[in-house]
Amino acid sequence: MSVAGIGGLFFRSRDPEARAEWYREHLGIDAGSESIWQQQEGPTIFAPFPADSDYFSADQPFMLNLRVTDLDALVLSLEAADIVVERRExxxxxxxxRFARLHDPEGLPIELWE
Incomplete structure (x- = not known):
């Protein structure tokens, strides 16, 4: 007997409806308590980081990593919506x-992985 995968990601929000709409509009994720996301894209990485890691914002307890297709097109779409996206070689x-990073409306760091 073992864990087969992550069954969900639940996080608090000051404005859950607006935040869910932001994820729908900009990342194509149907977010919300009634949404079920079927994925078959590949492995999921589950990794604790040291408390003093600078891999993502120190004021955030976690970073969301999302697998994407056509990273370049998604970055252009996000930037067209005035969302700051960071890329580093x-x-x-x-x-x-390949990776890019941005933050959701409440400051949660998001890493896009292609």
């Missing part, structure tokens, strides 16, 4: 993927 790893 050192984040990209041959054979592992």
């Amino acid at each position: 050192e984040w990209d790893a041959a054979g592992f993927g």
Whole structure:
């Protein structure tokens, strides 16, 4: 007997409806308590980080990593909506993927992984 995967991600929000709409509009995620997201894209990484890690904002307890297709097009779409997206060459790893980062309306760090 073992855990088969992550069954959900639940987090508090000052304005759950507005935040869910932001995820729907900009990332295509149907977010909300009635939403079920079926995914078959590949493995999920589950990794604790040191408390003093600078990999993501120190004021946030976690970072959301989302697998995406066509990272370049998604970044252009986000930037067109005036959402700041950060890319660094050192984040990209041959054979592992390409990455970009942004923050949701309440400051949660999001990493996009292609």
